[in-house]
Amino acid sequence: xxxxxxxxxxxxxxxxxxxxxxxxxxxxxxxxxxxxxxxxxxxxxxxxxxxxxxxxxxxxxxxxxxxxxxxxxxxxxxxxxxxxxxxxxxxxxxxxxxxxxxxxxxxxxxxxxxxxxxxxxxxxxxxxxxxxxxxxxxxxxxxxxxxxxxxxxxxxxxxxxxxxxxxxxxxxxxxxxxxxxxxxxxxxxxxxxxxxxxxxxxxxxxxxxxxxxxxxxxxxxxxxxxxxxxxxxxxxxxxxxxxxxxxxxxxxxxxxxxxxxxxxxxxxxxxxxxxxxxxxxxxxxxxxxxxxxxxxxxxxxxxxxxxxxxxxxxxxxxxxxxxxxxxxxxxxxxxxxxxxxxxxxxxxxxxxxxxxxxxxxxxxxxxxxxxxxxxxxxxxxxxxxxxxxxxxxxxxxxxxxxxxxxxxxxxxxxxxxxxxxxxxxxxxxxxxxxxxxxxxxxxxxxxxxxxxxxxxxxxxxxxxxxxxxxxxxxxxxxxxxxxxxxxxxxxxxxxxxxx
Numbered sequence: 001x002x003x004x005x006x007x008x009x010x011x012x013x014x015x016x017x018x019x020x021x022x023x024x025x026x027x028x029x030x031x032x033x034x035x036x037x038x039x040x041x042x043x044x045x046x047x048x049x050x051x052x053x054x055x056x057x058x059x060x061x062x063x064x065x066x067x068x069x070x071x072x073x074x075x076x077x078x079x080x081x082x083x084x085x086x087x088x089x090x091x092x093x094x095x096x097x098x099x100x101x102x103x104x105x106x107x108x109x110x111x112x113x114x115x116x117x118x119x120x121x122x123x124x125x126x127x128x129x130x131x132x133x134x135x136x137x138x139x140x141x142x143x144x145x146x147x148x149x150x151x152x153x154x155x156x157x158x159x160x161x162x163x164x165x166x167x168x169x170x171x172x173x174x175x176x177x178x179x180x181x182x183x184x185x186x187x188x189x190x191x192x193x194x195x196x197x198x199x200x201x202x203x204x205x206x207x208x209x210x211x212x213x214x215x216x217x218x219x220x221x222x223x224x225x226x227x228x229x230x231x232x233x234x235x236x237x238x239x240x241x242x243x244x245x246x247x248x249x250x251x252x253x254x255x256x257x258x259x260x261x262x263x264x265x266x267x268x269x270x271x272x273x274x275x276x277x278x279x280x281x282x283x284x285x286x287x288x289x290x291x292x293x294x295x296x297x298x299x300x301x302x303x304x305x306x307x308x309x310x311x312x313x314x315x316x317x318x319x320x321x322x323x324x325x326x327x328x329x330x331x332x333x334x335x336x337x338x339x340x341x342x343x344x345x346x347x348x349x350x351x352x353x354x355x356x357x358x359x360x361x362x363x364x365x366x367x368x369x370x371x372x373x374x375x376x377x378x379x380x381x382x383x384x385x386x387x388x389x390x391x392x393x394x395x396x397x398x399x400x401x402x403x404x405x406x407x408x409x410x411x412x413x414x415x416x417x418x419x420x421x422x423x424x425x426x427x428x429x430x431x432x433x434x435x436x437x438x439x440x441x442x443x444x445x446x447x448x449x450x451x452x453x454x455x456x457x458x459x460x461x462x463x464x465x466x467x468x469x470x471x472x473x474x475x476x477x478x479x480x481x482x483x484x485x486x487x488x489x490x491x492x493x494x495x496x497x498x499x
Contacts, residue, residue: 022206039334069354073441083295091282095256175223182222237310316462364445376496412444
């Protein structure tokens with residue numbers, strides 16, 4: 001019985017220890033961690049006014065969260081698409097695999113793909129190493145394609161692409177190179193990237209339910225496609241700040257963290273650009289003695305070792321430099337080397353502002369037209385929009401839309417956001433926003449007597465779509481525009497007729 005009791009106690013202790021590893025980061029007041037509440041409030045106010053669309057913000061100092069906020073309908077428990085910030089997680093997986101003896105920095109890329117190698121590989125392709133993939137120095141002049149067709153083979157396409165420069169001599173930011181790291185990891189370990197990281201990184205950090213997009217071959221995309229929460233981003237940055245150690249456990253070799261976050265490749269000389277301060281192993285060096293992982297439209301994990309601080313940001317902006325400029329201008333002065341005197345008034349103002357953050361709902365004040373209750377049908381189009389109608393309600397309007405044979409009921413709040421679900425986007429493009437039905441929140445209003453505008457926020461992404469419906473007799477002029485995207489044309493114009 002004593003032996004059984006000891007076993008049970010040991011199992012219970014281990015369970016508690018593992019749970020503690022994944023527990024949330026502790027919270028603290030800004031001043032007790034040497035941070036000015038007034039300065040943080042100035043940053044939040046400036047970000048809300050000057051940047052196109054902020055989604056979330058979290059500030060960690062001395063291992064404690066001192067400020068956090070989400071612009072509703074974004075919220076703390078919603079995962080967020082990281083885009084290229086995913087690359088830093090892929091790098092981390094490679095570092096762990098190297099420490100386990102599964103591969104090495106000097107391994108030739110071709111070693112892992114004997115069945116996909118061209119019949120006569122070039123000298124430069126034969127010379128390409130894992131380290132070249134990590135530091136974006138593969139020797140490519142342009143990026144190998146990654147088409148979404150079911151028959152597209154991304155590894156074969158990469159290996160068949162011309163390698164015009166000697167690997168290691170030419171920096172070229174290349175998302176396909178990160179995909180190859182994911183494919184190599186899967187070949188070397190027998191485990192897909194997402195599954196490999198779950199017990200080694202995600203679970204110890206308390207990152208719950210991470211998802212990662214996959215290629216047509218079922219390989220994690222590596223260079224993008226990871227979705228996790230804002231606090232998960234902060235925990236990842238804190239892990240690197242602590243040299244890979246997390247609550248008594250070394251998750252990532254300290255040497256890997258040092259190597260991955262220092263300059264491995266020169267990538268420019270503009271002192272005003274945070275994208276020309278050098279590149280590590282899927283991490284960017286920044287101005288102000290910082291490094292970061294970042295993703296399209298303003299997804300950031302910023303680590304400031306000199307300040308013992310981490311900043312996590314998600315957003316939907318076209319100018320990512322503007323986000324970093326605001327961090328350097330407003331937040332850096334907030335950090336002090338000593339504990340500050342309590343400032344309850346400023347802290348209360350900051351907390352109130354952070355809790356009340358929201359994206360601006362659609363504004364309007366005009367009266368609706370009677371034509372709004374009709375159903376309008378559209379000719380074939382790349383959006384897949386087949387029919388739409390608008391029904392007015394009390395505190396919300398209902399936009400009914402049929403996309404690619406699927407009927408959607410989209411509640412649009414008046415002066416507020418109403419939750420719903422929708423699949424939307426131009427199928428077959430890299431900017432196909434929502435390939436499957438996902439959560440969204442919408443608001444709508446009449447902006448003139450014949451025009452209704454619905455604003456739809458896909459709050460697990462940076463994407464916000466604006467539908468403009470102009471009623472004219474038996475016609476409906478439908479215009480759609482997305483706030484950010486990779487396509488040059490983010491607008492769609494369609495004309496429907498009353499059924």
